[in-house]
Each structure stands twice: as structure tokens, then as C-alpha cells.
Amino acid sequence: MNVVRFMLQNRTQVLELTSEHLWLVGLSTALAVLIGVPLGILISRRASLNKPVLASANIIQTIPSLALFGFLLPVPWLGARSERLAILALTLYALLPIIRNTFTGIRGVDPAVVEAGRGMGLTESQLLFQVQLPLAVSVILSGIRVAIVISVGLATIAAAIGAGGLGEFIFRGLAMVDNRVILAGAIPAAILALLADLGVGWLEGRLRPR
Amino acid sequence: MPDEPTTPVIEFRDVCFRVERTPVLSRVSLQVNRGETLVLLGRSGSGKTTTLKLVNRLVTPSSGEVRVNGISNAQVDVIHLRRGIGYVLQEAGLFPHFTVERNIGIVPHIEGWSAGRIRARVQELLQLVGLSGEFVSRYPHQLSGGQRQRVGVARALAADPEILLMDEPFGALDPLTRDELQREFLSLQRRLHKTVIFVTHDLREALRLGSRIALMEAGKLVTVLAPQEFLKSSDPWASAYVRAFGDGLETAANRGTS
């Protein structure tokens, strides 16, 4: 197959772009988890924060990604290096599924179990870390899985602003009107998304409380 | 022997509880003595579960005072309070992601007991509630309803609290298992002499298990009577209850006091 031959011939570049892509997705997802999970925990405890936080994350989601990249370009520190910008944008887009699923996951824990724990004298943090989070982890992971799959796709657009990654193949291929180049970017990206989906999905299944 | 004034283990002084101006409990005053099983009897919405939860401060009174061992609940560290009180719910509320062993050992664990001491205690408790030692590595979803409740009781007893709060613990079980567990509860009480508050809507169960029955209706404490007196009581609510439950109550009352 033409595409396969092309990818093998250019395997160094394919690997390089794939690793750039992984970096964009990996770092932004990690940041989104570090910010989103605590936020999700927070809003599950304070009902008043629930709507504003989820609404904000929702609004960010509705901004077209290329437009968000465009808004952020003139910002001094961010626009100087497009990876920073791309990672910020990808992190923002990953927030909603992660916050929402953390919230749902924790709220979804059987209230009888939580009450039993509280009644027995577990402190709130013991309750959170030993009971609620472990029971919610499968749902939280599901949110992370969605975030990763979205990110893999969005990161291809990041190439439009020079952040590298597999999208670069796609845009170059479009400019060159060369399908092999386009596919050399699109196929690995699709595979990455699939692998993430399956891998995290498997983990979710293993961690689901019975 | 001179009469020593004994402080009731648990005391409610004129407790009111409101949720956004709707009264849930009105002026409840109650005393629970050491070693007795006080049954809170009433129908749904009568306030019995709320009353129970006031003891381990899952709920705080809007006015009035709850005292445990003479000290007001509001003044003690709530975590310390709760760890000294065993809590058993309907449907056990076992942690689904913990083995039986970790479930039972949870309070000892957070109290810092050594692993060996916890393991030994778990074995002891399993025996106490009539489960074999091999249950330690099972998960709640692998247990029957009755087995889960037994584990729930074992868990509540783990740190050897002097008080047990039980909220309709046998309500979700089939009649045979319920009967079995009620019998075992009585035998356990004979051995351990815990101070128990037991919530139920089942008069038969109340007569069988309680040393006294506190009847509640619409957030008020109607009357507190020993089982035999309850049957003969002329109080309108009490007699309504007795009527609703039909025959065979004498036997239940008798079994309880043996």
C-alpha cells in the first residue's frame, strides 16, 4: 500500500511527529487532571459552585478550537511559543469531561456507603480518599478517556499554529495535494485515539466497583 | 446498697429539629440507660431515624441538647464521638471495594491498630456474628443479604464501642433470615451488654428485641414503655399499633424478655 510504504520510508519523521503529538496530548491531559479532578471534588461538596464551574467549562467547550488558538496568539508569553498555547488550549478543552465526570462519579457513590463511613467516624478526607474516590475512579477515568480522545483530535489542529504533531502531516499533505502525506498524519492519530480509548476503557472496567 | 445516681449513657433534653422551618422533631426528651436496648418505633416520617442520627451527630439539633455519657454532643470532637459509637444501617452500607476484612477493620485501621491486632479482632468478630473465617477475603457483592448484615454488625463492633446505633438493620431481609438475625442479636446482647438504640417500624421486632420501646409519631415522642406494658397500654397510638399488628405479639414480647 502506498501510504504504508511512505510511512515506512519516512518512519523517523512519523515517529518524531507522533512523539510531538503524544507530548501535546499527554501534558495537557495531565494538567487537566491535576486541575479538573480537585475542581470536580470541590463542586461535589459545594452545591453553590456546581453551576458556575460546569457552565464555564461548558462555554470553553463551545469555542471552536481554531478560534481559541487565534484568540490566544497575541497573548505575550503564550503566543511566543505555540506549543504553550496549544497545551493551554488542549488543557482547557479537556477540563469539562474531567470535571463533570469527577463530580458525577463522586455524587454517584451510594449515599448509604458515604453515610456509613461518616457515621463510623471517618474524617472528610479519609472518606474522600478511602471511600469516595476509589469508588468514583472508574467514572473519573471514563471522563479522562473522553478527554484524551478529544485531545488527540484537537492536537492535529494545533499544527495549524505551528505546534507540530501529526497534524503537520495533514496540513502539509493538503498543501502538497498528496494523500499519502495526509494519511501519514491521520492514520497514526486515529490509532492513538483508538489505543487510548481501549486502554483506558480496559482500566475502567477493571476498577469498576461491583 | 445505696442508690447511686447513674448517668444515662444517652440523653435527649428537649430536642427540636427543623428543616427550613418544617419541624421534624418536636421537644424530644429521652434517656437511654447502660446495657439496655431502646427501640425507636414508629412509621415512616415519624422522626425515628433522625433521632438516631442525633446521637452520632450526623444531624445537629435546632434547639435542645443531646448528651452522651453526660457530655453534650456539641462540645466533643465529632470524629472521636463517632468512632466510639457503632453504626449499622439498613443494607449495611458496606464499602463495596473493600474485602470483608477491610470493611470490618476500618475503624481499628484509622485508629492506628497494628495489622496483626486488626486481623485477630476480625476473626474474633466473624465468629461472634456466626461467619466462618474464610469470609475475610470475600467482597460484599459476593455475600447474601443476611451475611452482609452480619458483616455490618461486626464492623460496628470492631473497635468495641459501648454504644450501638442500628437503623432498621434487618428491614431488607427475608423473614427467615430476619428471625435468625434477631435471635443472634439477643444472644449477642446477653454477652456484650452494649447500649443499643434500635430503629424499626415492626412492632413484633420491637417487642422481641427491646428492653423499652419508645413510640414516635410525627416527630414527637408519644410514650416509652417496656414491651409487656406496651401491649396493655391504653395510649391511642400504642394501641393502634398493637391492633395493626394482629396476633402473636405476646409470644414476641415474651421471647424478648427471656
Added chain:
Amino acid sequence: MMRLPGIFAVLLMVAMVALLLSCSSSHGDRIVVGSKNFTESFILGELIAQQIETHTHLKVERRFYLAGTYICQQAILAGRIDIYPEYTGTALTVILKEPSGRDGTEVYQRVKHEYESRFGLTLGPAFGFNNTFAMEIRGAEARRLNIHALSQAAAFAPEWRAGFGYEFLERPDGYRGLVATYGLRFAETPRVMDLGLLARALKDHQIDLAGGNATDGLIPAFDLFVLEDDRHYFPPYQAVPVLREQTIRQHPEVGRALADLNDKISDTEMQQMNYAVDSQHRDTRDVVREFLREKQLLP
């Protein structure tokens, strides 16, 4: 069932793998050459690549068709590419965001200095041609009227219809400055046209003056004449290689290879190469190889 710490361990490992994978900002024995997404940039990129391949032991990877100046700048800053062809005027106004100058050498020095102090990048020696704006008329007209400079054109402009690209008409340093500097007045409002169609329109007598680029391949092909910018209105756009200082330090042989290309390409020669690739649809690699052979740069 996996305990909580176990999950974090997995996530941590994944993050580390990603980190490690991306820590290859130095390419070892590889040089990555970039280019923008138009023919001339592509040709220059290929030229740089082949020159390095034939004169050093380094392997060259091509990352061409990057969509624009900003993308190339980001790529070279991040170390994803090591070299790419740029124009001094573009570097000055688009990347450094400073007002342009008149003198080619002065602009080159200014850009080189800024790049070195701000970005850790440097400029290689210029390729030789200046791809600035070119005001073209038909060769026959030029010969008939015996004119060769824009200042001479002012006398004839009222008889001419002009065509320009949209951007040129909009830019402050485009059309407005041009007519001011040379006192030009055309027969009618200039036409806005797609850059690719300007030369043809000129040839076909649909317009009489076209605002194109100096190295457009169709200039020699259609016998068009570029009027000299004798008042030096248009800023210099000398083609130069932009390089990472780290690359030059690690591989000085690259600097030597690029030095050989200094001043090797005239405006006309670039026009011819553009024509060969764009209009004759010849393979860029062949065109570049031929050029290197002609210049006796193939060892």
C-alpha cells in the same frame, strides 16, 4: 482490585514515556530542513538539503510545506527544524515586528543581530536574489517606450490599467506608498486580481502594469519586464537561510556548506527555477540538482 496508588503509578509512567519521547530536541546526526508552502520556498529548501547532503556526512530530513512564516518560526524555535529559507524583509516586519528599511545590507545585519540576541537563531549568507515587489510591464512596451525605471513610468501611467494582489492594495507599505513615491496616476482604479493570474492578464493586454514578485517564473516566460525601483521604495526581501545557533555549533560543516551558496542565485536564475517547477511541472529535486551542477557545486 488496583489500589489508588497503582493508578497514579500508571499515569505517571505514561507521562514519563511521553516526556522521554519528546526530549529529542537535538537531532543527533540529522539535520531537519523546513520550508514554507510555496514553490520558491520549496526550491530553496531542497537546495539547502541537497547542498548539505552532498557536502557533509549528515543525513537530511525534509519538513517542507509548513504553512507560513509563523509556523516556520515556531518550528525552528522549538527545534523541530534546524534550517529554513526566509526573506530579510519578512523577518523584520512579520517576526521582529519592526519597521522596514531601505538598504539591503543594513536590513540583513539588523535581522541577524536581533535573531542572535533574541532567539538563538542566526542568518546564513544570502542566496543572492531579492524577492521584493516587482512592477511588471510587457517587454515589448519597455523596449518601445525605452524605459527601465519606475520614475520614468510616471509619464505613461495615465494610459495604463494596473492590476495588483489584494494584500498589496491593502498594505500601507504597498500601493499607497508606491503611488505617493512615484507620483503615479492610472487610467482607472487598479484591478484586484489573484496573484497567479496577474502575469497572464498582463501578457494578454488585459492590464498594462502588474504588481507581482521579482522572482516570478512567468517573467522570462512571457517576456515581461520589471521596472527598476530607482527611488528604493520597496523594502529588501533578500532570501537567506535561517539557522539554529545550536545546529551551527554542533555541525560547523553545515555553515561551510551554506557559505558555498552565497550570492549564487540571481533574480533571473530564481525566476527560471520557479518556472521550471511551476509551469513546466518538473521535479524540484531534478531542477535543484541541475542548478547545483551548473554552478559546479556538486563535488
